[in-house]
Amino acid sequence: MGKLYMITALAGGVGAAKLIDGLSSIVPPEKLTIIVNTGDDCEFYGLHISPDVDIITYTLAGLVDEEKGWGIKNDTFNCLDMLRLYGYDTWFKLGDKDLATHIHRTMMLKSGYKLSEVTRDICAKLRIKQKIIPMTDDYFATKIKTDRDTLHFQEYLVKRGSVDVVRDIIYDGAEVAKPAPGVIESIMDAEIIIICPSNPLVSIGTILAIKGVRQALKGAKAKKVAVSPIIGGTVVKGPADKMMKYLGMEVSALGVAKLYSDFLDIFVIDEVDAPLAHEVEKLGIKAVITNTLMRTREDRIRLAKFVLDIAST
Amino acid sequence: MGKLYMITALAGGVGAAKLIDGLSSIVPPEKLTIIVNTGDDCEFYGLHISPDVDIITYTLAGLVDEEKGWGIKNDTFNCLDMLRLYGYDTWFKLGDKDLATHIHRTMMLKSGYKLSEVTRDICAKLRIKQKIIPMTDDYFATKIKTDRDTLHFQEYLVKRGSVDVVRDIIYDGAEVAKPAPGVIESIMDAEIIIICPSNPLVSIGTILAIKGVRQALKGAKAKKVAVSPIIGGTVVKGPADKMMKYLGMEVSALGVAKLYSDFLDIFVIDEVDAPLAHEVEKLGIKAVITNTLMRTREDRIRLAKFVLDIAST
Numbered sequence: 001m002g003k004l005y006m007i008t009a010l011a012g013g014v015g016a017a018k019l020i021d022g023l024s025s026i027v028p029p030e031k032l033t034i035i036v037n038t039g040d041d042c043e044f045y046g047l048h049i050s051p052d053v054d055i056i057t058y059t060l061a062g063l064v065d066e067e068k069g070w071g072i073k074n075d076t077f078n079c080l081d082m083l084r085l086y087g088y089d090t091w092f093k094l095g096d097k098d099l100a101t102h103i104h105r106t107m108m109l110k111s112g113y114k115l116s117e118v119t120r121d122i123c124a125k126l127r128i129k130q131k132i133i134p135m136t137d138d139y140f141a142t143k144i145k146t147d148r149d150t151l152h153f154q155e156y157l158v159k160r161g162s163v164d165v166v167r168d169i170i171y172d173g174a175e176v177a178k179p180a181p182g183v184i185e186s187i188m189d190a191e192i193i194i195i196c197p198s199n200p201l202v203s204i205g206t207i208l209a210i211k212g213v214r215q216a217l218k219g220a221k222a223k224k225v226a227v228s229p230i231i232g233g234t235v236v237k238g239p240a241d242k243m244m245k246y247l248g249m250e251v252s253a254l255g256v257a258k259l260y261s262d263f264l265d266i267f268v269i270d271e272v273d274a275p276l277a278h279e280v281e282k283l284g285i286k287a288v289i290t291n292t293l294m295r296t297r298e299d300r301i302r303l304a305k306f307v308l309d310i311a312s313t
Numbered sequence: 314m315g316k317l318y319m320i321t322a323l324a325g326g327v328g329a330a331k332l333i334d335g336l337s338s339i340v341p342p343e344k345l346t347i348i349v350n351t352g353d354d355c356e357f358y359g360l361h362i363s364p365d366v367d368i369i370t371y372t373l374a375g376l377v378d379e380e381k382g383w384g385i386k387n388d389t390f391n392c393l394d395m396l397r398l399y400g401y402d403t404w405f406k407l408g409d410k411d412l413a414t415h416i417h418r419t420m421m422l423k424s425g426y427k428l429s430e431v432t433r434d435i436c437a438k439l440r441i442k443q444k445i446i447p448m449t450d451d452y453f454a455t456k457i458k459t460d461r462d463t464l465h466f467q468e469y470l471v472k473r474g475s476v477d478v479v480r481d482i483i484y485d486g487a488e489v490a491k492p493a494p495g496v497i498e499s500i501m502d503a504e505i506i507i508i509c510p511s512n513p514l515v516s517i518g519t520i521l522a523i524k525g526v527r528q529a530l531k532g533a534k535a536k537k538v539a540v541s542p543i544i545g546g547t548v549v550k551g552p553a554d555k556m557m558k559y560l561g562m563e564v565s566a567l568g569v570a571k572l573y574s575d576f577l578d579i580f581v582i583d584e585v586d587a588p589l590a591h592e593v594e595k596l597g598i599k600a601v602i603t604n605t606l607m608r609t610r611e612d613r614i615r616l617a618k619f620v621l622d623i624a625s626t
Binding site for chain 2: 045046047072075076078079080081082083085086087088095096097098099100101103104106107110122125126
């Protein structure tokens with residue numbers, strides 16, 4: 001890694017944040033741009049919440065609750081407890097410190113600022129030097145069609161604990177949502193593009209569903225590397241495996257590779273998935289094998305280094 | 314106190330809450346209506362805050378921070394700390410539990426409910442059986458004209474610590490604000506009306522400034538009793554004495570009595586103000602003397618009993 005490359009990462013929540021954390025410890029901040037999923041964005045108590053943007057932001061600010069992977073460390077939940085007393089649904093766990101972010105975001109949005117501008121402001125206030133860009137400033141809601149009803153993704157994930165049979169994923173707003181300023185540019189200008197180990201359907205898939213993003217990835221000069229979120233047919237966190245199964249996809253690193261095959265150069269798969277390497281390469285994607293589990297901070301840095309080494313050779 | 318009287322109290326914040334607390338322990342809840350000042354209402358972070366209504370509500374719910382007299386006991390201030398990080402003014406001390414009340418109120422107001430309806434809902438959720446009515450559902454803002462500028466009352470009181478010279482008090486909105494539903498009725502139906510020991514200018518004065526309230530008090534059949542907030546020429550809490558001085562009023566129980574002389578029957582003054590009794594009676598008001606300081610819960614109950622005894626004989 002003699003040369004310092006311009007890096008753009010596509011990210012969802014917790015899994016992505018771990019790799020981004022690893023990257024941030026070895027890449028100068030001005031070289032790192034993160035495009036973040038906003039399909040999970042939701043409104044509670046009149047406040048606009050951007051769960052994935054917050055996870056990435058809090059992680060880079062050193063504020064994240066490492067135990068949970070989201071929220072702010074040492075936060076309290078007193079406001080939520082009281083809201084429960086007032087009769088509100090409180091299944092979405094908003095901490096008291098965390099609430100300040102949503103209050104601030106909502107105030108700025110109501111004043112006419114775009115989500116990308118709000119995100120820039122929050123980054124400045126939290127002294128984050130990397131560039132975090134929400135995938136779009138426009139309405140975009142990931143919805144899950146189950147056997148009984150259609151749920152906002154957060155309802156499916158948090159309220160119902162992702163137990164429902166998934167019949168379809170709806171990218172509500174995808175037809176009109178434009179990429180936020182900087183999204184296409186950071187893809188086109190990057191020398192390395194990293195697809196983080198996030199849910200390929202509702203974290204990365206949503207970003208890819210934004211008009212022009214997939215085309216930009218295909219045309220970008222950068223080396224495009226993805227890290228598989230599926231290890232040995234299962235996920236570290238989240239419902240990606242269940243969703244892929246219900247939608248008739250192969251629940252494996254290979255299944256993920258197929259979703260990225262039109263633009264991906266390199267796919268990083270776990271050692272346990274070494275037998276799949278050959279099939280991945282048949283898709284025209286170079287498969288590389290390493291330990292992709294990120295249990296410790298050292299794991300994150302090691303995997304980030306591995307990804308950069310692979311991408312720059 | 315053989316008979317159970319219908320009681321209506323006019324109230325501001327902390328001083329009023331103490332007497333209301335005393336009253337609530339000896340009066341059946343369905344017999345007690347409290348009309349509360351909303352001139353201090355303000356907006357922070359997009360949230361509608363009703364400081365005096367909350368003090369009364371939290372007190373009757375047994376939630377109030379007894380030490381401070383306002384806010385919720387054992388509350389934390391984590392959201393506020395984080396809002397400070399985002400660059401907000403945080404001189405108005407909003408606790409995390411307290412925030413839930415403002416979030417709930419704001420949600421309901423935005424849905425089209427009136428402040429009096431919101432207050433009723435909050436009382437129901439907090440299992441308060443007394444009737445709390447904000448003085449008006451309309452815009453009403455108490456403003457303080459100082460030597461340099463015109464401040465919202467909360468700015469004058471909390472942000473500036475009430476150090477400014479007060480040139481005038483402006484009841485912004487008084488010309489159009491209508492009494493909330495139940496305000497006039499509860500005055501007309503009461504058998505005893507209690508003017509709590511609150512600031513006569515910015516807590517009681519605001520209620521009296523609402524169209525029809527003063528007239529209703531004059532015409533009401535009830536025995537009207539006030540407790541002086543001024544003891545020995547000074548106040549227990551708040552800037553009433555300073556404000557009266559700057560506005561050229563006599564800073565004493567007598568000065569307060571003069572403000573209520575057109576409707577008041579009985580004025581309860583402290584033992585230290587016994588020499589003023591004669592002057593008060595010259596206003597056509599019966600002066601009664603007792604220890605009016607409420608340091609303990611027993612003091613509150615004793616004073617409440619005294620007031621009811623005096624009013625019902």
